[in-house]
Amino acid sequence: MKAHLAAFQEIADFNGGDRAAGSAGYDVSVRYVVGRLRKAGLTPKVQKFTYPYWRERSHAALARTAPSKASYKLEKDFLTLAYSGSGDVTAPVVAVDIPAKGDGTSGCEKADFKGFTKGSIALLQRGTCTFATKAAKAKAAGASAVLIFNKAGEKGPVNGTLSKPVALPALGPSHAVGAELAKAAKKGGLKLRVKTDTVHGKKKSSNVIADTERGRADNVVLAGAHLDSVPAGPGINDNGTGAAALLAVATKIKELGKSDLRNRVRFAWWGAEEEGLRGSAHYVDSLSEAQRGRIALNLNFDMLGSPNGTRGVYDGDHSTGTGTRAPAGSGAIEKMFQDYFKGRKLPTTESEFNGRSDYGPFIEKGIPSGGIDTGAEDLKTAAEAKAFGGKAGKAYDACYHAKCDRLKNVNLKLLDGNADGVAHVIQHLAQTTVAVNGGARLDLAQDPTYTPLWQGPYLLR
Incomplete structure (x- = not known):
């Protein structure tokens, strides 16, 4: 794995500093990955796809203009939601169904906007439905801009995506x-200025698939990890670690005999995950219902060596x-990982399915999913520091989505143990998925010959 990570680092260093989708670094x-797989005797296929891209041309702004004046700081107080439209709006603010506590359904339902004054800025709280749903319903109600602020207990501003372009400015303030702002809007007379300057279009990327x-x-058994980085850096922990672990397993899996490899294992390196899970979503959408039905489960590995x-x-x-x-x-997949690590006396914690990685499109289609991660920008708790070591109150990965996410940023010891867990669970599921989907063990005499069933729009390279 370390050799693969070093290769990803070198590729980024000589190709503009990153491996982002649509870049030379990603293509290389x-x-x-294709070369390593071929050398191991697998037959990889490259699935090309087109997806919408988005970027900011200049910094966004958020300011209160009435009844008093104040300016809010980008990154500290708010962020632009990916795929926000452009605009410079100064208008009254309407707080839409803000819950007194908990997640609530602010902006998730058409009824939330009953009586909404067209041209106003919609203020919503994050929770229950997607940012895209909230923004779309705000736009339909006549909002000139939308603010979706973080839930209580969540640190910092919302770092989220609308998944596709929305024709109004959209920001994500902190809780x-x-x-x-919700308190001020309830009193009346609150006006804000919301400014965004964005551009969007189409880009091309690709997935790598090997059975x-x-x-x-x-x-x-489909095991995947995203291959792309963000434009800011080489992405060696995010997600060179997941890609390298998967590649290490894929190049060894032929060592399993017929009794251990009863189920087809499909390895996937997803493109444009950082652009909104584009590669995995395209793959799932490219399959017919019958083809999706042949996928017993999805495993996802995204960031396996966070330094803290x-x-x-x-x-x-x-x-x-x-x-x-x-x-x-x-839940059965979760227990497989937990049991393995418990057997090695390695602690675990539970990571929520929050839609931030490539399992999302599979869950939406009812496909059982599981996997592991080691944390991104959130802060480690005191209890976690006691169990896993490291520093409480510090980010799991201080170089998350940054230029410093290089080979030195990876906790190799943590990655090593996690990769063992990846290999163990894949090997177990290759033999039987009965605990996950009721798939019966196959009699050895019925071992089928290879006939590729995935017929998505791929091209060989």
Whole structure:
């Protein structure tokens, strides 16, 4: 894995400093993965796709103009939501169904905007439905701009995406700023200035897909990790670590015999994850209902070596009561990881299904999912520091989405143990998925010959 990470670092260093989708660094990363897979005897396919892109041309602004004046700071108090439209709006603010406590459904329902004054700025709280849904309903109600502020207990501003372009300015304030504005809006007379300057269009990227030759083609174990970085840096922890771990397993899997490789294993390196899960969403959408039905489950590995990380296992049984409730069978995947690490006396914590990685499109189609991660920009708690070591009150990865996300940023010891867990669970599921989807163990005499069933719009490279 360290050799793969060093290769990803070198690719970024000689190709503009990053491996972002649509860049030379990403294209060379694809060629690297394809080459390693071919050398291992697999037959990788490159699935090309087009997706909408978005960027800011200049800094956004948020300011209170009445009844008193104040300016808010970009990054500290607010961020622009990805795929926000452009505009410079000064208008009254209407707080839309802000909950007294908890997540609430602010802006999720058409009825929330009953009596909304057209041309006003809609102030909403994050929670329950997607940012895209909230922004779309605000636009339909006649809002001139939309602010979606963070939930109580969440640190900093909202760093989110609308997934596709929306024709109005959209910002994500922190909970402190949002709560302050909601209180002022309730009193009446609150006016804000919201300014965004953005551009959007179309870009091209690709996924890399490779199947094992052996195994049931009607009961596929799909393991994926995104290959792209953000434009700000080389993305060695995010997500060179997941991509490298998957590549290490893929190049060894032919060592399994017929008794261990009863189910087809499909490896996938997703493109444009950082642009809104574009590659994985395109892949899932490219499949017919029958083809999706042959996927037993999805495993996802995104950031496996955070320098101040934990060992987060996706909350498949929804025991924490947060995030998305995953399809039946996801809890079994969670237990497989937990049991493995418990057997090695390595602590784990639960990581919620919050829609931030490539399992999202699979969950939406009812496919059981699971995986592990080690944390991004959130802060490590005192309890986590006691269990995993590291520093409480500091980010799991201080170089998350930054230029410094290089090879030195990776906790190699944490990555090493996590990769063992990845290999263990893939090997177990390659033999049987009965605990996940009821898939019966296959009699060895029925081992099918290789017939690729995935017929998406891919091209060989």
